[in-house]
Amino acid sequence: xxxxxxxxxxxxxxxxxxxxxxxxxxxxxxxxxxxxxxxxxxxxxxxxxxxxxxxxxxxxxxxxxxxxxxxxxxxxxxxxxxxxxxxxxxxxxxxxxxxxxxxxxxxxxxxxxxxxxxxxxxxxxxxxxxxxxxxxxxxxxxxxxxxxxxxxxxxxxxxxxxxxxxxxxxxxxxxxxxxxxxxxxxxxxxxxxxxxxxxxxxxxxxxxxxxxxxxxxxxxxxxxxxxxxxxxxxxxxxxxxxxxxxxxxxxxxxxxxxxxxxxxxxxxxxxxxxxxxxxxxxxxxxxxxxxxxxxxxxxxxxxxxxxxxxxxxxxxxxxxxxxxxxxxxxxxxxxxxxxxxxxxxxxxxxxxxxxxxxxxxxxxxxxxxxxxxxxxxxxxxxxxxxxxxxxxxxxxxxxxxxxxxxxxxxxxxxxxxxxxxxxxxxxxxxxxxxxxxxxxxxxxxxxxxxxxxxxxxxxxxxxxxxxxxxxxxxxxxxxxxxxxxxxxxxxxxxxxxxxxxxxxxxxxxxxxxxxxxxxxxxxxxxxxxxxxxxxxxxxxxxxxxxxxxxxxxxxxxxxxxxxxxxx
Ligand code: HEM
Numbered sequence: 001x002x003x004x005x006x007x008x009x010x011x012x013x014x015x016x017x018x019x020x021x022x023x024x025x026x027x028x029x030x031x032x033x034x035x036x037x038x039x040x041x042x043x044x045x046x047x048x049x050x051x052x053x054x055x056x057x058x059x060x061x062x063x064x065x066x067x068x069x070x071x072x073x074x075x076x077x078x079x080x081x082x083x084x085x086x087x088x089x090x091x092x093x094x095x096x097x098x099x100x101x102x103x104x105x106x107x108x109x110x111x112x113x114x115x116x117x118x119x120x121x122x123x124x125x126x127x128x129x130x131x132x133x134x135x136x137x138x139x140x141x142x143x144x145x146x147x148x149x150x151x152x153x154x155x156x157x158x159x160x161x162x163x164x165x166x167x168x169x170x171x172x173x174x175x176x177x178x179x180x181x182x183x184x185x186x187x188x189x190x191x192x193x194x195x196x197x198x199x200x201x202x203x204x205x206x207x208x209x210x211x212x213x214x215x216x217x218x219x220x221x222x223x224x225x226x227x228x229x230x231x232x233x234x235x236x237x238x239x240x241x242x243x244x245x246x247x248x249x250x251x252x253x254x255x256x257x258x259x260x261x262x263x264x265x266x267x268x269x270x271x272x273x274x275x276x277x278x279x280x281x282x283x284x285x286x287x288x289x290x291x292x293x294x295x296x297x298x299x300x301x302x303x304x305x306x307x308x309x310x311x312x313x314x315x316x317x318x319x320x321x322x323x324x325x326x327x328x329x330x331x332x333x334x335x336x337x338x339x340x341x342x343x344x345x346x347x348x349x350x351x352x353x354x355x356x357x358x359x360x361x362x363x364x365x366x367x368x369x370x371x372x373x374x375x376x377x378x379x380x381x382x383x384x385x386x387x388x389x390x391x392x393x394x395x396x397x398x399x400x401x402x403x404x405x406x407x408x409x410x411x412x413x414x415x416x417x418x419x420x421x422x423x424x425x426x427x428x429x430x431x432x433x434x435x436x437x438x439x440x441x442x443x444x445x446x447x448x449x450x451x452x453x454x455x456x457x458x459x460x461x462x463x464x465x466x467x468x469x470x471x472x473x474x475x476x477x478x479x480x481x482x483x484x485x486x487x488x489x490x491x492x493x494x495x496x497x498x499x500x501x502x503x504x505x506x507x508x509x510x511x512x513x514x515x516x517x518x519x520x521x522x523x524x525x526x527x528x529x530x531x532x533x534x535x536x537x538x539x540x541x542x543x544x545x546x547x548x549x550x551x552x553x554x555x556x557x558x559x560x561x562x563x564x565x566x567x
Contacts, residue, residue: 020102027105030424031098036107039092041072044103046131046405046428051078072099075108075432079548082402085458086110086438086445095439096416098427106428110435112442112489117414118406118429119489119497125429127499128407134246135330138272139323140316142502143331150499153324156304156314157502162294165209166509167375172208173513174370176201179217181521181562186218189562190527194344195554198337203235205510206332210297210325211278229270235329237267242330243549275322283309297328328503330550335400336507338553340514342542343394345558346464348524349538353386353466358523358565360386361516367567370517375509382512385476389469391511395493396443397460399433400551404495406431433492434458442490453532454539461539518562527559 024040031038043050054077061069070091074084076099088108089095095111109115118125132144142153180201184191191197204215213231221230229237238245241264245253253265282302286309291299303309305321316324347354364381365373382388406429414421423429438445438458451462468484470476494501501507518524528534538558547555 024100024102027100027102030427031100031105033422033424034098034107035419035421036096036098037092037094038098038100038105039071041076041099041101043072043076044101044428045076045078045099045106045430046128047103050076054078075099075106075430081432082399082434082546082548082552083457083544084434086435086440087457089432089435090440095435095441104426104428105424106430107423108430108432110432110439111416112436112439112487113416114414115431115436115489115492116496118431119404119492119495119499121412122498124410124412125406125408128405128428131405135327136323137245137268138275138326139319139321141320141323141327143327152304152314152316153320154502156300156316157297157324157328159294160297160300161502161506164293165296166505168209169205169506169509170373170375170379170513172205173201173510174373174517176204176215176217177514177517178370179204181518183217184562189522189564190559191562192527192559193557194560195337195341195557198341198344199239199333200236201340201514202333202337202510203239203329205336206329207231207235209506210328212296212298213278227270227273228266231274234267234270234274237263238271238326239330239333241267271326272322275325279305279321279325298325301325331501332503332506334551334553336503336510338400338551339391339394339398339507340511341554341557342398343390343511343515344518344524345538345542345554345560346394346397346461347390347519348526348558348560349461349535349542350464351525353390353464354519354523356467357386357390358519361520362567365516365520367520373513373516378516379509379512382516383508384471384474386466386470387512387515388508389466390515391508392469392491393464393466396437396491397458397464398546398552399437399493401495402432402434402548402552404431404433404492405429431492431495436490436492438463439490442487452535452539454536454543456540456544458543460543521565522562523565525561525563527561 028038028040043054058077061073074088075081075097089097089110096107096109096114099106099108109118126146129144129146135141135144140149142150142157145153180197183197200217207213207215215232221232223230227234241260244260244264245268248256248261248264253261256262278298279302282298283306286299286303291303295303301316301321301324303311304314304316305318347357361382364385365378408423408425408427408429411425412423414423437443443463446459446462448459451459455461467478470478471483472478489496494504526534526538528537541554541556541558545555547553
């Protein structure tokens with residue numbers, strides 16, 4: 001009996017090894033046929049066991065001689081793509097490289113020509129939606145859908161991103177910035193967790209703009225009848241526990257005795273109740289009155305998902321109303337919040353640019369109160385000035401989504417420098433935004449001996465140069481060589497083409513209003529002090545201390561102090 005078991009196990013192992021070997025040979029043949037440079041790797045970027053185990057295995061892998069791992073490991077570490085920046089491409093001597101493994105081929109690129117082709121040929125290159133299905137916790141979503149279904153969601157949402165909406169983003173961001181400043185004042189200007197506050201700021205703006213819900217920073221919100229949490233608490237905690245909600249199968253979450261699971265389940269159900277109430281109230285209002293100008297996001301999704309309110313061209317399932325309400329808040333808050341927190345922390349580390357930014361804000365809005373600021377005239381000036389330059393440079397250095405995945409359901413060709421490359425079907429294409437934003441052909445990097453203390457790969461602090469975005473055409477007297485207009489595909493913070501970000505203008509308006517209001521009144525500095533050691537620590541937290549979850553963020557916030565400006 002024992003020998004039968006041994007033989008069976010042995011045969012299974014032989015079969016597994018043989019099938020892996022055959023798969024690897026097939027994948028090597030496909031990589032060769034593509035004409036791209038390729039390297040062989042034991043692991044596949046997208047493999048779930050590898051994603052789960054890689055951080056634990058890393059100390060062991062670091063002991064293996066570098067020449068055995070350096071060609072494939074940096075582009076196989078899910079959580080560290082941003083940290084390696086352009087380095088793996090520089091070492092490989094090419095901007096496009098295929099990583100071949102038995103489980104599949106991953107084509108990594110930071111080449112602008114290929115980025116544009118893979119983002120604009122929407123029928124040829126699609127999102128690998130299996131990877132994203134976990135986001136559909138409340139129902140189908142724009143993010144985890146493809147083809148006709150995705151186009152319908154985009155058509156439903158697009159009219160809501162109009163100038164009326166952006167004007168509301170402007171006024172609400174100014175109001176929320178004022179409330180945030182008042183909140184900070186209560187603590188003498190000391191802010192230990194800027195990312196928590198920027199998250200709150202962004203959630204509040206979205207709630208007003210999408211759901212017409214006013215959110216306050218101070219004072220007690222009452223728990224409405226039939227609820228266990230306030231709206232504020234429900235929305236905040238559903239995002240606090242979103243990883244648990246995405247990863248844990250429903251039956252486990254429903255029956256688990258673990259405290260974190262219970263809290264995640266409670267916030268999931270509470271936010272669902274609030275969304276259902278908002279959906280139903282909106283549907284009954286729309287039965288007797290017309291939607292607002294262009295329709296708010298909520299109105300447009302409710303009309304498309306409610307049988308008696310639908311128009312023939314735009315029909316979605318009732319579940320997709322809730323799914324999309326949730327995903328728009330998810331897509332629109334952490335991205336904006338992390339960008340704002342990083343930009344402010346960069347200003348604390350760069351006092352000279354902070355002063356330039358403040359003078360620029362003064363020259364645009366002077367000492368006018370925010371009620372007199374104009375979306376039509378002030379916003380474009382802020383966007384074309386130092387505030388817009390700060391956002392562009394922050395997004396260049398900290399691509400919130402460091403890689404953008406695509407795949408090709410059928411064999412495809414790609415053209416690079418007039419050469420045709422053949423891509424086998426189902427190749428995983430990974431657009432490396434972090435590397436594209438540091439591609440030395442378009443973005444000169446400082447030599448390593450010129451980097452500032454504490455800064456580590458990919459050297460965001462040493463390469464921080466927001467002035468590059470200021471144009472003489474907008475009245476800025478930066479040397480002509482400094483002004484930069486990136487070539488298409490080399491700067492992709494909001495992606496490109498058909499699946500690009502729907503909220504890029506929303507995010508820009510929100511950032512300009514929020515930053516301008518804060519720095520009209522306050523300066524920011526490191527709470528620890530101004531010694532070389534304080535700056536070194538902060539730079540370390542902004543480089544090696546960065547982490548990646550749903551997006552790029554600081555693992556630990558740099559403690560800051562906001563000090564009232566003396567003008
Ligand atoms: C600084 C802030 C933001 C950044 C850096 C950003 C970046 C991006 C990127 C890179 C994508 C493409 C993702 C991919 O293809 O995998 C994306 C998609 C998306 N973004 Fe944003 N985003 C920001 C703010 C917003 C805001 C404020 C909203 C909504 C109000 C929003 C709504 C969306 C939606 C709905 C999609 C999915 C589109 C689709 O899949 O068809 N984003 N964003």
